[in-house]
Amino acid sequence: MKILFFVVLAIFLLYLIKKAYKNTKDIVMNKVKIHKESANGQHPTLNILQLSDLHLENISISPFELYEKLKDEPIDLIALTGDFLDRKRTIPKLVPYLNILNKLNAKYGIYAVLGNHDYLLRTQNLQVLIDTLTENNCKVLQNESDIIFVQGKPVNIIGIDDFSTKRSILEASYKGIETGTNLVLTHDPNIVLHMKNYHFDYLLAGHFHGGQICYPKAYHLVKMGKLVRMNMIKGFHTHDGKPFYINEGLGQTGVNIRVGSRPEITLHELSLAAGKTEVDTAI
Numbered sequence: 001m002k003i004l005f006f007v008v009l010a011i012f013l014l015y016l017i018k019k020a021y022k023n024t025k026d027i028v029m030n031k032v033k034i035h036k037e038s039a040n041g042q043h044p045t046l047n048i049l050q051l052s053d054l055h056l057e058n059i060s061i062s063p064f065e066l067y068e069k070l071k072d073e074p075i076d077l078i079a080l081t082g083d084f085l086d087r088k089r090t091i092p093k094l095v096p097y098l099n100i101l102n103k104l105n106a107k108y109g110i111y112a113v114l115g116n117h118d119y120l121l122r123t124q125n126l127q128v129l130i131d132t133l134t135e136n137n138c139k140v141l142q143n144e145s146d147i148i149f150v151q152g153k154p155v156n157i158i159g160i161d162d163f164s165t166k167r168s169i170l171e172a173s174y175k176g177i178e179t180g181t182n183l184v185l186t187h188d189p190n191i192v193l194h195m196k197n198y199h200f201d202y203l204l205a206g207h208f209h210g211g212q213i214c215y216p217k218a219y220h221l222v223k224m225g226k227l228v229r230m231n232m233i234k235g236f237h238t239h240d241g242k243p244f245y246i247n248e249g250l251g252q253t254g255v256n257i258r259v260g261s262r263p264e265i266t267l268h269e270l271s272l273a274a275g276k277t278e279v280d281t282a283i
Contacts, residue, residue, distance in 0.1 A: 024060045024252055028262045029069060032236060033269045034202055034243060043273035044151040046183075047074045049106070050266040052081040052206030053249025055117065056093045058256040060263040063096040070104055073267060076150070077108040080138065081206045081247060082115025082162065082187030088125040091132055098136035108148045110138040113159045115187035115207065117253070119167070141185065143172040153272045154180030158200070163188035164207070164224070170198050181272050189232070189246050190225035192239045202270055203244035210234040210248030214260030234261070 049070065061069075078101055084094055101110055112133055121129055133140050141159020148155050156177045161167035168191050173184075182200040189205035211221055211233055221228040227246075234246050248264035 024058070024256060024258050024263060026262050027060055027069070027250070027265060028248075029265045029267065030235075031267045031269070032245060034271065043271050044153055046108075046150050046155060046181075046270045046272060047076045048079055048183075048204070048268040048270060049073070049075045049077070049104070050079045050081060050204050050245070050247050050268060051101075051250055052187075052204075052247035052264075053083040053115070053209055053251055054080075054085070054094075054097065055083055055249070055251025055253055056085040056090045056097075057087065057251070058253065059251040061250060063100045066097065066265075067100045067103060069265065075104050075106045075267070077148070077157075078104065078106045078110040079183075079185050079204050080110065080112035081185055081204055082113050083117040083206065083249070083251075084115075084129065084133075086117050086120050086253075088121060088128065091125075091129055094129075094132055095136065098133070098138060102137055108150070111146070111157050111159065111185055112138050112140050113185045113187055114140070114142065114162055116162050116164045119162060119165050143167070143169040145173060145175075145177050147178060147180070150272055154178055155272065156180050156182045158182055158184045160184060160186040160191055162186070163191040163194075168194075170195065174198055181270070183270070184244075188225070189244060190227050192242070192244050193226055195242070196240055200242055200244075202268070203242070204247065204268070205244060206247045206249050208233040208246060208248075209252065209258075210246075210261035210264070212252060212258055212261050213255075234264075 130140050139146060143161045145156050145158045158173050160173045184200040184203040186205050188207045192203060208221060234248050236245050247266050248261055250263045
């Protein structure tokens with residue numbers, strides 16, 4: 001009887017693991033509209049593709065599949081919010097994905113920030129990752145900014161380096177920015193709790209994987225900062241009246257499974273107008 005019990009238990013656990021692995025292939029494409037009360041369709045919009053936490057050792061989608069999902073979407077700018085990989089030997093695997101992103105012909109280019117896992121690479125290997133991104137038309141922002149003009153309206157792309165590894169320098173990130181829309185790219189969203197005196201119109205981050213394994217809740221995230229304890233681990237949120245979005249990521253770390261979360265591609269439509277921010281989301 002005991003043997004039968006353990007056989008049944010083993011089959012049940014195998015089923016759960018298989019289902020949890022299958023979840024890593026069940027990619028959600030979220031479409032988020034960030035607009036202002038005063039916009040009324042009279043202000044330009046910036047269509048942003050956000051990809052985060054690719055974790056190329058355990059990514060959920062091939063370059064070809066990614067292109068097929070995105071080829072017909074309007075994309076003005078591509079934002080990559082960190083955690084590309086853990087190991088030097090994985091760096092060549094990044095190139096086909098960057099080729100696909102270039103093929104999407106985003107009008108204002110590709111921008112990236114680094115995450116805590118990227119910083120597991122040391123000195124020379126980290127530079128190889130940065131060079132790989134740069135050589136494939138991706139601007140890597142490490143506590144610095146760039147500016148684009150959308151129908152004449154200035155948009156500051158502000159890249160804040162990873163907060164969880166104590167690399168965020170807000171003063172440097174905002175140095176010399178001009179009046180305009182402030183779009184912040186960063187990896188660990190906990191930085192928003194320290195930005196009371198730094199304005200942003202929208203902030204994009206990742207880091208939490210939506211919990212990755214949430215059963216019944218993502219208790220394992222409790223050490224990953226105050227936002228987790230505030231139940232802000234994925235999706236759209238505001239803090240101090242400023243909006244930010246936490247992407248669930250396209251890859252997995254540790255065990256290559258997901259429970260209660262899904263890999264995510266996010267398309268943000270940001271209206272470039274002043275006023276109170278509202279949000280509409282659709283899947």
